[in-house]
Amino acid sequence: MELLLVAVLGLLYAAGVYLILRRSMVKLLLGIMLLGNGTNILIFLLGSITKGKPPVIDADHNVFQDIYADPIPQALILTAIVISFALTAFAIVLLKRVYALVNSDDLDDLNTPEEEDI
């Protein structure tokens, strides 16, 4: 399964990079989101992945009795997901504003507003 995840994260990165090389602002944003997801999976792989053993202690015990999934990557990813949501939300609203102003999704239309007098 690890190999499959490796392939998935590679493709997520590739798609993300491809999208941020486009002219559309929405694609740029989608690309950033994909890069975020790819990075999360990369971090997830950094701890050895474990099936069916969440890092939660049994109700009857005070310490782990069995092996358990690495909690640190999970904590990191959780933070990353939340922060990237903040970024996405802000970017989406910003996009809307830009669209309202320039009436275009094209990044190049933002370049020289003085000359083109938009």
Next chain:
Amino acid sequence: MLFTILLGLFSAILLIPFGSRLKSKWSILLPLIPTGIFAYYLGFIPKIASGASFVQHIEWVPTLGVNFDFRLDGLSMLFMLLITGIGTGIFFYARTYLKGHPYFDRFFGYLFLFMTAMMGLVLSDNMLLLFIFWELTSISSFFLIGFNNDNKDSRKSAMTAMTITGMGGFFLLAGLVLLGNVAGTYQISELIEYKDRIINSDFYPLILLFIFLGAFTKSAQFPFHFWLPGAMKAPTPVSAYLHSATMVKAGIYLLARFFPALGGTDLWSYPLMIVGGFTMLYAAIHSLFRIDLKSILAYTTISALGILVFLLGVGSREAIIAAAVFILVHALYKATLFLVTGIIDHETGTRDITKLAGLRKVLMPVAIAGILAALSSAGLPGTFGFIGKDLIYEATLHSKENLMLILTILAVITNTCLVAAGFMAGWKPFAGELPREYSQLHLPYKSMWIPPLILGTLGLLFGLFPSFIGKWMSLATANSIFGAETDLKLAIWHGSFNTVLILSLVTLGLGILLYIFNKPSEKKVSFLEKFQSISSQSILTRYSNDIIRFSTWYTGKFHNGYLRSYHLKIILFAEGLLIYKLWMSGPIQIDFDNLTPLTIYEVAVVVILLGALLIVVSTPSRLTAVVSMSVIGYCICLMYVFYSAPDLAMTQFTIDTLSTVLFVLVLYKLPGFLNLASAKQQYRDIVVALGFGAILSIIALKVLYEPIQTQTSDFYGENAYILAKGKNVVNLILADFRGIDTMFETVVLGIAALGVYSLLKLRLKSSEKE
């Protein structure tokens, strides 16, 4: 010693709030500060003359070897007295010269700053401290030279001076750091103990090269000399101060200061003798072709600096004595000549010597000062200049056998030209018939003509009583430059008709003849300008223009304003770097035994994910892309479920849903994607993107093979319940162990929420909208 430096600095700072009040009669306070400092240092003379030196040590950054180490010895004493003594004259003079100038206070602020920097420079006993003051002189002189900042030429010459001296500063820093590392100390007075180590070190030639470049740029040696004539655009008091005793002498000071530790080798002597010798001759001849008083003085200054560099290069006992005396000789007559020029310029409005004549009839005291200085610079018997010239010939005659003749001839030619140039600047404006247009001139305020008169008279007094100044000042100076006893004794008359005296008289005679027969004219100036295109100045200007053109091209290429182009460059660069690193780290190894087994539903999820990914990348519809994006998010969420991360799955699910809703709500109105890129561009981007993905996959594979460190995870696992009284370890890490981090993360979210809210509520005025 520190307090005198601080005094200068505070005076500069205090001028910011109180400067405007000082424009009136209170401005008399300004010159009193250098006067006070001058008087304070005069008190040290008896002890310094008896061979003592004073040190002051205040720790600043001891771990880096940077300390406020100050040391007053014969050499720094001479410079301190010149800086503050001539400074006093300049301050009095400038107060009148610039009366009513709108930036009167600013000028004195710069002047104080510059004086402080110079004092710090000559008192520093720490190389890095010396460097700081060195740079400060460059910076403050930039403001002084460019003081008439509404004049284009003035700005340009300030920039030139700053560029040249700043460039030299870089070299100096490199040289000093190298020297400090080789010697193991940054204390200048300790360097001499490590002389053997320094001279035998492999870095010795490099240290010398760097320090020489620093000194040559500051002291305007060929080919860096051209900033000095340019700096004449400054107000005359500045020229007088910078070019007689301070700024340009800083390079000389540096060489003299390091002479005991670095000097005495062929590597030291020959470069200095060649550069100094060439500069003194070149500038002396040049000065004869000028008709602007300040230009003549500028070139004679360069020539005098050349003589000093040359003498330090010769490095014999006689040469050091000559240098020690000549610094003082030159400072006295050159400051006088500059100040006299300033008065002439101020009163007549011209500095063209072909037009000036007979001014003695209207400006008598000024004429006395000017003529005294001219005589001293010509080396007439009875003036201080005569003694300086004697010592120079003494030094060349006592140099090595094979060099003696060449050096002496060189010195005679240079001095002959300087005699003529000195008469042109100090004699010619006052001699002959007074043109009618100047007959109404009247003497300026006392504070303008008294300083040059005092300085000129000092030149005469020191010449008449040389043993006095020799005993109290020059002996200590020469000793501290030489690093040993020099037995300097100055006398007007050595008691016999020797070669030196004959040479002096020959020089004087030839110089006067040259003065009589060399008629300055416009033609000669324009003749000289024909060579402008091969001068070092125009070559340097051409180079700097090329650099500007290159950086414009470079910036246009890399900073073209297209975000995707920046992305592409950054990603390509990262790819290159990573490929190199991965290539160096050897082949990939995979440990198949440790992998978790595949199940059919995992494969199904991955297939769905990849399908959605393809749609996101290729769809022309915005809504489809957003929905596919959420499919990808849910697939990842499922993977978290499979691999024991329930918290992540829940978070991912919530966030993904929220993002999609937000996306659709806000952006559903947008048009579909336009296909803007050409097929070629798209293929290029696909290759770049797949390459980047592949590199990341390889990195992930390499990580998989590395053994995992689990100490931290184990700590959290074991202590979750014991320390934090909880059972979900991920939650505990976020909310308890790293609680403060999470709190700040919440703050970030809050700020983002505020941003979102205000952007949504923002109502633009119609004027801003279009």
